Amino acid sequence: MDLTAEEVRKIAFLARLHLTDEEIETYARQLSAILEYAAQLQEVDTANIPPTATVLPLTAPLREDTIRPSLPQDEILANASSSEEGMFQVAPVLEQEP
Amino acid sequence: MTALIDLSLHEAAQALRAGETSARELTLACIARMEEVDGHVHAFLAQTPDLALEHADRADKMLAEARKGENESLSNLVGIPVAIKDVLTIRGVPTTCGSKILEGYRPPYTATSVQRLIDSGAVILGKTNTDEFAMGSSTENSAYGVTHNPWDLARVPGGSSGGSAAAVAARMCFAALGTDTGGSVRQPAAFCGITGLKPSYGRVSRYGLIAYGSSLDTVGIHAHSAAEMAVLYTTMAGHDELDSTSMPGAVEEIQLQDGDLRGIRVGVPKEYFIDGIQPAVEAAVREALNVLGDLGCELQEISLPHTNLALPVYYIIAPAEASANLARYDGIRFGPRKNGDDLWDTYLKTRGELFGPEVKRRIMLGTYALSSGYYDAYYAQAQKVRTLIKQDFERAFERVDLIASPVTPTTAFPIGAHEDDPLAMYLEDVFTLPANLAGVPGLAFPVGFDDSGLPIGMQITGPHLGEAILFRVTHAYQKATDWHNKEALL
Numbered sequence: 001m002d003l004t005a006e007e008v009r010k011i012a013f014l015a016r017l018h019l020t021d022e023e024i025e026t027y028a029r030q031l032s033a034i035l036e037y038a039a040q041l042q043e044v045d046t047a048n049i050p051p052t053a054t055v056l057p058l059t060a061p062l063r064e065d066t067i068r069p070s071l072p073q074d075e076i077l078a079n080a081s082s083s084e085e086g087m088f089q090v091a092p093v094l095e096q097e098p
Numbered sequence: 099m100t101a102l103i104d105l106s107l108h109e110a111a112q113a114l115r116a117g118e119t120s121a122r123e124l125t126l127a128c129i130a131r132m133e134e135v136d137g138h139v140h141a142f143l144a145q146t147p148d149l150a151l152e153h154a155d156r157a158d159k160m161l162a163e164a165r166k167g168e169n170e171s172l173s174n175l176v177g178i179p180v181a182i183k184d185v186l187t188i189r190g191v192p193t194t195c196g197s198k199i200l201e202g203y204r205p206p207y208t209a210t211s212v213q214r215l216i217d218s219g220a221v222i223l224g225k226t227n228t229d230e231f232a233m234g235s236s237t238e239n240s241a242y243g244v245t246h247n248p249w250d251l252a253r254v255p256g257g258s259s260g261g262s263a264a265a266v267a268a269r270m271c272f273a274a275l276g277t278d279t280g281g282s283v284r285q286p287a288a289f290c291g292i293t294g295l296k297p298s299y300g301r302v303s304r305y306g307l308i309a310y311g312s313s314l315d316t317v318g319i320h321a322h323s324a325a326e327m328a329v330l331y332t333t334m335a336g337h338d339e340l341d342s343t344s345m346p347g348a349v350e351e352i353q354l355q356d357g358d359l360r361g362i363r364v365g366v367p368k369e370y371f372i373d374g375i376q377p378a379v380e381a382a383v384r385e386a387l388n389v390l391g392d393l394g395c396e397l398q399e400i401s402l403p404h405t406n407l408a409l410p411v412y413y414i415i416a417p418a419e420a421s422a423n424l425a426r427y428d429g430i431r432f433g434p435r436k437n438g439d440d441l442w443d444t445y446l447k448t449r450g451e452l453f454g455p456e457v458k459r460r461i462m463l464g465t466y467a468l469s470s471g472y473y474d475a476y477y478a479q480a481q482k483v484r485t486l487i488k489q490d491f492e493r494a495f496e497r498v499d500l501i502a503s504p505v506t507p508t509t510a511f512p513i514g515a516h517e518d519d520p521l522a523m524y525l526e527d528v529f530t531l532p533a534n535l536a537g538v539p540g541l542a543f544p545v546g547f548d549d550s551g552l553p554i555g556m557q558i559t560g561p562h563l564g565e566a567i568l569f570r571v572t573h574a575y576q577k578a579t580d581w582h583n584k585e586a587l588l
Contacts, residue, residue, distance in 0.1 A: 008462070015421060015465040016428070017458055018450030027462055030520055034463060037521060038410040041479050044486070051481030052488055054313050054343070055537030055562070056300050061342055075206035079432040088430050091441045 002032045102127040104585075107272045107326040111174040114161055121157035121177030125150050125221050128179040132223070132270045135588050140245050141255075141265035143184045144192050145224040150179065153221040160219050174329045176219030181265045181274040184225035185232050186212055186317070187306040195308050196228040196240035196258075199427045199452035201434055209306020210338045211275060211317045218333045223271050226261030230454045231424065232282055232310045234258050235526040236516070239456040244513055247289060248586035249552055253510040256286030256526075259320065263290040266320045267586050273321040273330055279311045280412055281505075281530025283318030284542035288505035288555025291544045293572065293582060295319045295327050296530075298563045299537035300345040302331075303338030309423040311416035312343075314534040323582050324543065324572035328352045331565065350566045354573040360394035362571065364558075365498035369405035370529055376508045382546030382554040383504045386575070390502070393574050400498060402490040407483050408532040413524055414467050414480035415535075421464030424457065459520060484535050491536040495561040500571060502558050503529055505542045509552035533559050541568040544581040553584075 003011075008028045012019045019027070073086060082089040102124055105113065113119045129147050136142055157177035164172045182188065185195045187205035194200045208216070216222065229239035237245040237260035245260045247253040248268040255264040259276025263286035266274050276283040278296035287294025295318050302317040309315060317334070321327045335349040366387060371380060391397050429435035429448030436447040453461070467476035494501060506526060516523040533540040538559055545556040560568045576582050 011462050011466050011469070012450075014469060015461045016425075016445045016449055017453070017461065018446035019458070023455075023458070027459060030459060031463060031466070033521055034413060034524075035466070035476075038414055038476065038480075041407065041410050041414070041483055042475060044407065044479070044483050046479060046482035046486070049482045049485050051478060052484040052535075053481060055488060056343060056345065058300070058343070058345070061339075061346075063339065071206045075204075076431075079203055079206075081429065081433075081435040090430055091437070091444060093441055 003028050003035070103131050103269045106323070107178055107321065107329060108174060110178060110272060111176070114177045115164065115172070117165065121154040121161065121221060122151065124177060125154040125179050125223070128223055128271055135268050136270060138246060138251055138588070139248055139264050139268050140243055141226050141261040141268065141270060142181070142224045143194060143196070143227050143242055143261065146191055146222060149191065150221050150223050153216065157219045157221060173218040173333065175215060175333060177221060178273070179221040179223045179271050180215060181223050181226050181262055181271040182212055183259050183262050183274070183276045184228050185277055185308045186275060187308065188212055188222065191225065193225065193308070194242070195232070196230040196242060197452070197454065197457065198241045199433045199448070203432045207306060210303035210340055211334045212306065214334045215330065226259070226265055226274060228261055229258035230457050231308070231420070232258040232277055232279055233420070233456050233460055235281070235285055235523055237261060238513065239454060241454050246513070247510050248588050249291060250510065250550070253512050253552070254289065256289035256510065258282040259318070260286045262320045263287055263292055263294065266290070266292050266322065268588050269585070273319060273326055276318045276320055277307055278316050278318045278534065279314045279416060280534050281527040283320065284505050284530050284540055284555070284557055285526065287320055287542040288553065289510040291553030291584060291586065292320055293323055293327055293543045294541070295331060295565070295568070296533060296540045297331070297335065297565060298539045300343050301349070301539070301563060301565065302334045303341040303344050305338055305340035311419040312423060313419060314416060316534070323576050324541070324569050325354055325576070328354065328569050345563065350563065352566055352569045354569065356577050357574055358394055359390065359571060359574050362395045362500070362567070363498040364390055364395045364397050365400035365494055365501045366397060367400050367402045367405065367501055367503055369402055370503035372507070374507055375504065376548065378548035379504050379506070379508060379554050383556050386545035386556045387502060389575060389578060390571065393578060395571070398498065400494050400501070402494060402532065404483065404486045404490050405532060408487055408535055409524060409528055411480045411483050411487065411535060412527070412531040413463070414476050415484065417460040417464030418467045418477050419464065421461045421468065424461055427453070456520070487532055488536045491532070491538055491561070499567055500558050500560045502556060505529060505555035505557040509548045509550070509554060529557065538562050539565045539568055541572055543572050543576065544584070546581060
């Protein structure tokens with residue numbers, strides 16, 4: 001199976017990755033080869049075979065909902081490239097009122 | 099006395115207890131060794147000498163108290179310098195995952211595995227190189243340069259935990275933590291001539307392990323021998339309420355008897371001795387099997403019929419999980435930000451410019467496999483075939499106690515050998531991936547060398563939570579042979 005440049009662009013869009021035209025071309029070729037290799041899975045008879053999402057014999061463990069200290073706000077914000085008044089700062093998302 | 103860095107972990111622990119050396123002296127010896135050889139090897143992304151000396155001084159206090167009889171139950175880890183793969187967090191210490199997208203990140207918390215080592219008195223020397231987000235088999239995918247194999251600097255150390263394996267092989271530390279999602283501890287152990295453990299899924303806490311493939315990721319260990327690894331393993335293993343995939347209940351005790359392995363049934367899967375395997379690798383593994391036979395093991399050929407499907411299953415499931423896990427890197431909360439025209443554009447630019455080629459490749463692959471119209475054909479089908487692979491192991495362990503095989507089809511390959519051919523690189527993991535898909539533990543240890551003097555490894559795999567037998571068998575093998583004592587000349 002061969003992915004087209006258009007399909008690769010769509011995947012990159014879904015994955016929120018900006019790619020150059022050269023990257024689009026490379027990934028179209030490489031991803032096609034990998035998917036072709038993976039296509040052998042479709043020939044395996046898996047009727048009545050349940051999927052494995054986790055190997056553990058566990059159900060989601062529960063704990064008491066008690067109040068505990070959280071990670072320190074200043075250390076968290078120190079990792080952001082932009083913060084203000086105890087918040088992460090980003091470019092405006094909504095148009096501002098005139 | 100042997101140079102400090104040439105001691106085994108137990109010899110060093112003994113010398114510390116006896117007061118023949120101090121943790122500070124031992125740590126300074128490792129720091130001097132890093133200065134001497136890491137310019138050639140590039141195992142470390144961050145060296146933390148100040149932190150290490152702080153840990154060392156604390157260890158010396160613990161040792162002094164022990165000598166006064168105030169601390170009877172002293173761990174063998176007290177004062178022992180170790181290195182940590184740069185995908186595990188240490189509060190305040192730069193953690194990059196080998197990626198530009200986390201450059202400058204200082205985590206506000208410490209991984210449970212690392213914390214347990216620190217609490218037992220270990221000395222943290224620094225963070226080791228890795229393929230970006232642990233995606234790779236050579237460390238060539240690190241954004242901060244490749245690590246060189248101490249046995250031949252023109253070759254890769256394996257990956258993704260190549261920095262940890264090289265640091266141990268070059269004797270810059272006594273042991274190191276790696277992580278293993280598809281072979282990333284065992285394959286570099288084999289390439290660097292050391293011993294490596296990938297524990298059972300759920301056995302060692304993953305709190306503070308920056309996620310790649312969440313249903314496959316494990317925290318593992320590198321050292322020169324099983325006996326040394328056992329010290330770290332017993333310190334780290336066991337339940338952690340901060341990790342919801344951590345197994346509750348007691349950890350089976352590791353008993354390292356000498357010699358006698360009578361009655362242990364070893365399965366040799368015919369699917370692992372395939373065309374294309376390097377003859378020297380097969381010969382060394384067959385010879386090691388003979389040694390296990392001499393020690394009392396009963397060898398029998400077995401079949402793991404779905405082995406050849408592990409690779410395609412892995413390269414659907416791991417990228418699918420990665421595409422979800424790596425969605426968090428958007429330049430807003432951590433790491434550098436590449437500002438665009440608007441928030442949307444900022445996401446695209448930050449991720450497009452700061453993720454490396456292999457990470458983008460796997461995010462794209464995973465996004466595709468999970469996307470509408472392809473989910474059933476790829477992701478859902480891969481999860482079902484994963485069940486078949488897991489059942490292969492379950493059936494095998496009804497007949498045998500452990501499974502023995504090569505770790506890799508070849509010895510360490512030259513840097514650049516798989517450039518531009520991701521599929522060829524993925525094939526490096528063909529013998530290690532099945533254990534991750536089945537969640538079972540695997541242990542790699544050195545069993546010989548090829549004609550070029552490159553180390554060869556053997557892997558033994560046990561049932562889920564069956565680490566104890568892996569330690570016991572490897573320890574007996576290492577008592578009977580001395581491959582694990584061979585050293586890279588640097």
